[in-house]
Amino acid sequence: MLFTVGNDDYILDDYFNMGNQVTTSGSNNVLSPKEGLTLGNLFHDEYDEYKNYKPKRISTSSKEGEDLLRIRELTFAIIDLNLKLDVEPNNRDLYILFKKYTEELNKLVKDYSEKYNPLELCDANIKDNYIWYKSPWPWEGDANV
Amino acid sequence: MFKYDKKLEFPVNIKKKDLKMAKYLMTQFGGSNSELAAALRYFSQKFAMPTDEGKALLNDIATEELAHVEIICTMIKQLLTGASIKELEENGLSTQFVEHGYGLYPTDSNGVPFSVTYFNSIGDPVADLAEDMAAEEKARATYESLIDIAKDEDVINILLFLRQREIIHYNRFKTLYEKYKYELKLD
Numbered sequence: 001m002l003f004t005v006g007n008d009d010y011i012l013d014d015y016f017n018m019g020n021q022v023t024t025s026g027s028n029n030v031l032s033p034k035e036g037l038t039l040g041n042l043f044h045d046e047y048d049e050y051k052n053y054k055p056k057r058i059s060t061s062s063k064e065g066e067d068l069l070r071i072r073e074l075t076f077a078i079i080d081l082n083l084k085l086d087v088e089p090n091n092r093d094l095y096i097l098f099k100k101y102t103e104e105l106n107k108l109v110k111d112y113s114e115k116y117n118p119l120e121l122c123d124a125n126i127k128d129n130y131i132w133y134k135s136p137w138p139w140e141g142d143a144n145v
Numbered sequence: 146m147f148k149y150d151k152k153l154e155f156p157v158n159i160k161k162k163d164l165k166m167a168k169y170l171m172t173q174f175g176g177s178n179s180e181l182a183a184a185l186r187y188f189s190q191k192f193a194m195p196t197d198e199g200k201a202l203l204n205d206i207a208t209e210e211l212a213h214v215e216i217i218c219t220m221i222k223q224l225l226t227g228a229s230i231k232e233l234e235e236n237g238l239s240t241q242f243v244e245h246g247y248g249l250y251p252t253d254s255n256g257v258p259f260s261v262t263y264f265n266s267i268g269d270p271v272a273d274l275a276e277d278m279a280a281e282e283k284a285r286a287t288y289e290s291l292i293d294i295a296k297d298e299d300v301i302n303i304l305l306f307l308r309q310r311e312i313i314h315y316n317r318f319k320t321l322y323e324k325y326k327y328e329l330k331l332d
Binding site: 038039043046047048055056058069071075076082084087088117118120121137138144 | 148149150153154155156157158160197198201202205215218219223289292298301302305307308309310312313316317320321324
């Protein structure tokens with residue numbers, strides 16, 4: 001099975017080698033959060049390649065970067081599921097995925113805030129002093145490790 | 146209300162200075178097909194959406210578009226980092242510098258300031274959604290021009306992501322448009 005929901009072991013290179021000829025059905029149409037963030041959508045049959053451009057994998061160079069990448073991937077998956085569910089609110093399979101990813105994300109965001117810096121204001125109370133204002137802010141390269 | 150999330154939707158870490166690319170990217174900050182126009186368009190139109198699906202979709206896409214404004218601005222800022230006044234002059238950005246220093250201001254790539262006349266909110270959900278579908282297609286086309294002209298892989302990668310988001314937004318608007326027009330016959 002080439003497209004397994006939530007399986008990040010799946011290699012993007014294979015996706016492109018298949019030349020978009022793969023037909024999928026049911027839940028197998030849903031890409032993993034890692035593939036989703038890389039391509040810009042979670043639904044395989046909606047991916048529209050531009051010319052021969054291949055999005056490269058998002059690389060990180062630290063543990064913090066890896067942790068943040070997983071948070072970004074899940075955040076993205078939730079955004080894309082959210083838009084699809086807005087127009088298909090009774091899609092049970094997608095809602096189950098939405099629940100699964102939001103639960104994992106909530107936990108990871110708390111863990112990240114404890115280990116590094118808060119991503120949300122309500123998690124900025126974890127340290128002994130006020131740190132929300134501190135750099136790096138998202139538009140600075142250091143925040144995108 | 147809105148809550149700030151202290152991270153970008155898609156990481157931006159551009160290492161190569163490129164003043165011309167920064168100038169071109171301004172179109173997606175403050176041009177007629179910009180992310181800013183998209184965010185304000187859907188935010189304004191949501192108040193006249195007749196069903197829960199429509200209220201949710203317009204609100205949620207408007208929110209994501211604002212995240213894209215931040216991505217574009219971050220790209221521009223990083224592409225300009227370390228630029229001297231001489232370099233700004235050589236790359237057609239001296240008037241931008243005189244007007245705004247190293248600050249960002251929403252204009253198109255010619256320096257024309259952003260205008261709310263780039264979009265409408267007519268209060269008719271079918272008409273508004275038809276505009277939204279066109280807007281997403283025009284933004285997609287703009288991203289394709291930007292990808293064609295870009296040279297740095299880091300820049301191209303982000304633009305490919307943003308282009309694909311336009312396609313998804315178009316598809317969602319189209320689903321809603323068809324429901325309103327052909328099922329609910331709201332026009």
